[in-house]
Amino acid sequence: MTDDGILELRDLLQKHGTRRDLDLHLVERVEEAPALFQAGLVHRKWAVVADETTQRLAGTYLASALNAPLLRIPGRAGGAVVAGRAEADRLTRQLQTSGAEAVVAVGAGSLNDLTKFASQQLGIGCAVLATAPSMNGYTSAGAALLEGGVKLSVPCAPPRITVAPIGLLCQAPARMIAAGYGDLRSRPVSGADWYLSHRLLGTPYAAEALGLIDEADRVAAAAVDGLATRSPAAIANLTTGLLLSGMAMDIVGTSAPASGGEHLVSHYLDMFHFSCGGPHDLHGCQVGVATLALASLYERLLKIDIHAVQAPTHEPWTDLAERLASHFGPLWSAVEPIARQVHGDDEARQDRLETLRLGWAETTTELRRILGPNPTCTEQLQRAGAPIRFADLGVSPEQTRAALLHARFVRARYTVLDLAAELGLLDSWVDDLLATSHL
Numbered sequence: 001m002t003d004d005g006i007l008e009l010r011d012l013l014q015k016h017g018t019r020r021d022l023d024l025h026l027v028e029r030v031e032e033a034p035a036l037f038q039a040g041l042v043h044r045k046w047a048v049v050a051d052e053t054t055q056r057l058a059g060t061y062l063a064s065a066l067n068a069p070l071l072r073i074p075g076r077a078g079g080a081v082v083a084g085r086a087e088a089d090r091l092t093r094q095l096q097t098s099g100a101e102a103v104v105a106v107g108a109g110s111l112n113d114l115t116k117f118a119s120q121q122l123g124i125g126c127a128v129l130a131t132a133p134s135m136n137g138y139t140s141a142g143a144a145l146l147e148g149g150v151k152l153s154v155p156c157a158p159p160r161i162t163v164a165p166i167g168l169l170c171q172a173p174a175r176m177i178a179a180g181y182g183d184l185r186s187r188p189v190s191g192a193d194w195y196l197s198h199r200l201l202g203t204p205y206a207a208e209a210l211g212l213i214d215e216a217d218r219v220a221a222a223a224v225d226g227l228a229t230r231s232p233a234a235i236a237n238l239t240t241g242l243l244l245s246g247m248a249m250d251i252v253g254t255s256a257p258a259s260g261g262e263h264l265v266s267h268y269l270d271m272f273h274f275s276c277g278g279p280h281d282l283h284g285c286q287v288g289v290a291t292l293a294l295a296s297l298y299e300r301l302l303k304i305d306i307h308a309v310q311a312p313t314h315e316p317w318t319d320l321a322e323r324l325a326s327h328f329g330p331l332w333s334a335v336e337p338i339a340r341q342v343h344g345d346d347e348a349r350q351d352r353l354e355t356l357r358l359g360w361a362e363t364t365t366e367l368r369r370i371l372g373p374n375p376t377c378t379e380q381l382q383r384a385g386a387p388i389r390f391a392d393l394g395v396s397p398e399q400t401r402a403a404l405l406h407a408r409f410v411r412a413r414y415t416v417l418d419l420a421a422e423l424g425l426l427d428s429w430v431d432d433l434l435a436t437s438h439l
């Protein structure tokens, strides 16, 4: 890529990283990483965390350069590493035994989440060497951990130092690169859900975070055509977009700015995969497809006559719980407290609907602005090589329907899925969506 192009991206990362005391380095080669880690967290006894693949890619080299022990995280059942509570606790004990004062994760989502969590438990320095531009969690203030069958978002500080070597990131599997783009494409829907929650529930909202996500979107949009061919410029743009987007979550202390109903659908698929062997794909691939579905629900929402809608009466908790217990099966004990919170009380629900009716014009104007002119556009995902249909993820129409109807119960986060349900429209909209779109 041109020197000007990479300098602009480095300036952006430095500007936004410095504000949050994070060192973000977009470099050409892995060999530049050890000096950057040592300069950022001086006089430290390091440990390096990797899995079988990332050990080979850069873990062994980095451990040798930092004169550090290499802690290898095994995959589950011979497969990929899972960011689960058991793995996180095991890594915490290993790090404690090693006496490390700082730790660097060599990997992407799962390894970074495990290392963020373990380092926070021990109060030691944390850094990451990014190996794939596959998700925006590198710089986010939280770790997604699977516990009791549920994906929990555990608050913890982002790595103090992130080094993203473009040469290594260009070698990431094509599906992981496409997943990174899919994760960023959630912006119209996650932004709209975040605003909706603020408007109807008064949850925190910060224009600064939305501005950062827009900047991430702008940078990544420049990448779309070069991702399939792994052009270094495109990979650098995508990586920068992901690092900026992750920081937006830090601003408000929740993942809400970049994680709405589309992420709930992805978490739902993850949960059924890990508990019952359901279909599954990379986080960002699931998020990209779910974004298209939720954007279609927003299209329907923006067309309704809110004053003509007769919201159904609030379903008694016992009736809902019976239905959900049968649907979630072995996951129910973990889901129940969250579902109870989502169900809430009738008074709060009536207040929300009243707020919606009174401020309908203003709310829909802002939602249209956030969603942009064409939020259901599949073309960019396709150009980036990302899946665009649930079938591409191995998810059947019945499983898609179930996911869209039940995802709202896996995390207490108000989204268009909740609003559609409260208006009594979710079932019919999902049926219509499945009958009329190619999802």
Ligand SMILES: [Zn+2]
Binding pocket: 135, 136, 183, 258, 259, 263, 283, 287
């Ligand atoms: Zn995500």
